Every structure is written in C-alpha cells, then in structure tokens.
Amino acid sequence: MSLQILVSGATGAVGRTILEAIESDEHLAVAGEATRRQFFEPDVDADVIIDFSHPELLERVVHFASRRRIPLVTGTTALGERLQAQIYEAAERVAVCQAANFSIGVNLLVRLAYQATRALGEDFDIEILEAHHRRKLDAPSGTALWLGDAVARARGQKLTECAVYDRSQHRSARTRGEIGFQAIRGGDVAGEHTVYFLADGERLELSHRASDRRVFARGALLAARRIIDESAGLIDFSDLVLKSA
Ligand SMILES: NC(=O)C1=CN([C@@H]2O[C@H](COP(=O)(O)OP(=O)(O)OC[C@H]3O[C@@H](n4cnc5c(N)ncnc54)[C@H](OP(=O)(O)O)[C@@H]3O)[C@@H](O)[C@H]2O)C=CC1
Numbered sequence: 001m002s003l004q005i006l007v008s009g010a011t012g013a014v015g016r017t018i019l020e021a022i023e024s025d026e027h028l029a030v031a032g033e034a035t036r037r038q039f040f041e042p043d044v045d046a047d048v049i050i051d052f053s054h055p056e057l058l059e060r061v062v063h064f065a066s067r068r069r070i071p072l073v074t075g076t077t078a079l080g081e082r083l084q085a086q087i088y089e090a091a092e093r094v095a096v097c098q099a100a101n102f103s104i105g106v107n108l109l110v111r112l113a114y115q116a117t118r119a120l121g122e123d124f125d126i127e128i129l130e131a132h133h134r135r136k137l138d139a140p141s142g143t144a145l146w147l148g149d150a151v152a153r154a155r156g157q158k159l160t161e162c163a164v165y166d167r168s169q170h171r172s173a174r175t176r177g178e179i180g181f182q183a184i185r186g187g188d189v190a191g192e193h194t195v196y197f198l199a200d201g202e203r204l205e206l207s208h209r210a211s212d213r214r215v216f217a218r219g220a221l222l223a224a225r226r227i228i229d230e231s232a233g234l235i236d237f238s239d240l241v242l243k244s245a
C-alpha cells in the first residue's frame with residue numbers, strides 16, 4: 001500500500017517539486033491537490049497532508065486536517081499570530097510537523113547558532129543575512145526569524161524586543177544586544193542563511209546554502225512518513241532528523 005498524500009500548494013515551486021518526488025516513488029501516491037483555485041474534495045481519503053503554500057490556503061488546510069484528523073506537515077512561512085494559534089489548536093487533535101525549513105543543514109544550523117551565541121557571549125554582535133529568489137513574498141524569511149529566535153533565547157532575550165529590521169529610518173549607532181536582519185531578493189536563489197557573530201578584530205560566520213528545492217521536498221516527505229503513526233501533538237522536525245549531539 002502506498003502512502004496517500006494530499007499536497008497543498010501543488011502549483012507552487014515547492015509543491016511541484018513534492019509532486020515530482022511522489023511520482024518517482026512507488027510507495028507514495030497523490031490523494032489530492034489544493035491551490036488558490038481548487039481545494040481537497042470533502043470525501044477525499046488520505047494518510048497525511050503536506051503544505052507549502054500561503055497563509056490563506058493554509059488556514060483552510062489546518063481546519064480540514066483538524067476536522068478530518070489527518071496528520072499535517074507544513075512549511076508555509078509568515079503565518080501571523082492568529083493562524084499560528086490555530087495550528088497549535090489543531091495539534092491538540094492531530095499530529096502536526098511544522099518547520100520554517102525542512103533541510104537537515106538548516107535544522108543543525110539553528111542548534112549551532114544557539115550554541116555559538118551561548119559560547120561567545122554578548123561582546124559579539126549578531127546579524128542575520130538571508131537571500132532568496134525574486135518571487136518570495138515574505139521578508140525576512142521564516143528561517144531567518146527562527147535563527148533570530150534561537151540566538152535571542154540563547155541570550156535570555158525576546159526576539160520582539162531586540163530585532164532590528166530596518167536601519168534606514170534612524171541615524172544612530174548599533175546598540176548592544178541588537179539582532180539585525182537583512183534580506184536579499186533576486187534570481188532563482190533557493191535559500192541562503194548566514195548568522196554573523198561580529199566582535200572587535202574577528203568575525204565568525206555560520207552559513208547554509210540550499211541549491212535545490214528537492215532538499216525541502218525530501219525533508220517534508222520524511223516528516224510525512226514519520227508522523228502518520230504519531231498521536232496528536234507538535235512533532236519537532238529537528239528531533240526527527242538530527243542525531244543527538
Ligand atoms: N519550510 C520550508 O522548508 C520551506 C518553506 N517554504 C515556504 O513555502 C511557501 C510556498 O513557497 P513556494 O512554493 O516558493 O511558493 P509559490 O508562490 O511558488 O507557491 C504558492 C502556492 O500557494 C498558493 N497560493 C498563493 N497565494 C494564495 C492565496 N492567496 N490563497 C490561496 N493559495 C495561494 C499558490 O496557488 P496558485 O498557483 O493557485 O496561485 C501555490 O500553489 C512559502 O511560504 C515559503 O516561504 C518554501 C521553501 C521551503
């Protein structure tokens with residue numbers, strides 16, 4: 001029996017990559033697709049939903065997954081507090097694996113950035129740089145915000161209280177403890193993230209570069225295979241893919 005997968009965002013760049021991956025694996029099958037214009041059939045039967053779409057579509061998908069108790073893997077970014085709360089609510093009824101980045105390398109990068117921040121202390125200024133393709137709607141990327149949250153937590157700070165997204169509107173020097181974000185958009189960049197640790201006389205850079213969207217599809221499919229047997233709750237993708245270190 002093949003794993004029956006509902007693909008949300010099926011016409012998107014990642015959605016199409018997921019469809020290709022499913023088609024090339026005899027143990028996987030597409031149970032249905034959702035896009036801006038089309039939603040899953042009410043009576044469709046499936047083992048799992050994979051979503052890389054847009055918050056407006058994801059909101060419908062979350063309610064569908066919760067109502068039908070179908071496990072959900074989602075990578076959509078820039079959700080907002082209300083939709084995020086709906087995801088937490090859905091996770092009380094069904095298994096949900098949500099990650100801003102389904103590449104293994106980025107999941108390790110987040111842990112390394114946390115450890116580096118703890119080890120280096122507050123004399124190192126932290127800046128996060130990300131680069132993505134010209135079509136990307138949100139900035140900074142979900143991954144950049146995830147990295148920002150990790151380094152802020154490592155310092156006992158809240159990201160909302162120390163993030164700086166735009167320096168163009170104030171003429172002042174950098175303050176201690178700030179976490180700065182910069183976003184580059186252009187071409188077909190699949191996704192690049194660097195955390196800079198900058199001190200007097202030295203600089204450490206932790207970087208990850210995705211060169212192919214298949215890494216995200218591979219990660220999401222791995223999560224899909226793993227969560228079908230899980231009971232309700234939030235499943236941490238990092239815990240699924242990283243060996244303990
Ligand atoms: N977690 C991770 O590892 C990764 C996450 N992402 C995230 O996944 C999401 C999708 O990325 P990507 O595939 O590049 O995006 P695309 O723009 O290529 O695709 C978006 C998909 O969502 C649908 N959609 C867009 N706008 C709406 C809307 N207003 N209402 C309903 N449906 C809509 C589109 O349908 P239609 O074609 O009908 O417009 C399409 O199927 C983004 O949030 C991105 O940040 C991306 C890569 C990796």
Ligand SMILES: O=C(O)C1=N[C@H](C(=O)O)C[C@H](O)C1
Pocket residue numbers: 077100101132133136140141142143144190191192
């Ligand atoms: O939109 C993309 O393409 C990507 N989005 C995710 C994000 O916002 O972090 C993950 C990846 O970098 C690609």
